[in-house]
Amino acid sequence: MPTLEHHRKQAKLYLKWHRERYYPVADAIGSLLPRFRHLSDSQILDHSFKLADALELVARKAGFESWQGLKKGLQTMTDSTTSDAQKPFLAMAEPQLFVSDIAATCSFYEQKLGFTTRFTYGEPPFYAQIFRDGARLNLRHVDLLLVDTSLRARDDLLSATIVVEAIKPLFLEYQAAGASFHQTLRTEPWGARTFIVSDPDGNLIAFATSAAG
DSSP states (O other), X not given: XXXXXXXXXXXXXXXXXXXXXXXXXXXXXXXXXXXXXTSOHHHHHHSOOOHXXXXXXXXXXXXXXXXXXXXXXXXXXXXXXXXXXXXXXXXXXXXXXXXXXXXXXXXXXXXXXXXEEEEEETTTTOEEEEEETTEEEEEEEOSSOSSOHHHHHHHTOEEEEXXXXXXXXXXXXXXXXXXXXXXXXXXXXXXXXXEEEEOTXXXXXXXXXXXXX
């Protein structure tokens, strides 16, 4: 179990990254600290960011509302003899897509699927993250795609599944935008409603909900 000192060192590292304008840390700050959510990544890196902010960021990443809450939580876990107190919690998943052109892929997801580019990294860019609402996809440039696009299509090899509410309006939105569908909207035998979009590199992104949308 990480110690309080471990979390404190992590906070100092975030503080250092902010000073060095390391863009991935802006993503974490904007996602986890409510007062920064209305700012772009560049604005976050321009904004004042103190040790107290970094400590709160570490606490929220660990599932606590504040640094004091983290300290109390660590003490509780230390004192507790039950396994539940130390049970890991998986907070988020970020699928990684392999693409041939970062800029072109970001443009596709922005224009066709309504995503926003959170950051690109490298010159020319070799890594990026895009997001829409709570869904995030990481993009990694490769010179040679790892799976043949015809094989993906033939065997329905999904790169990511995004759970949505009100799926029909989203399908109609993408249809109007001219997105390329590998599979149009349908109800699966197990009750979920799904559709699948294909991006320029043949990555198959499934959108699914178990409720009628």
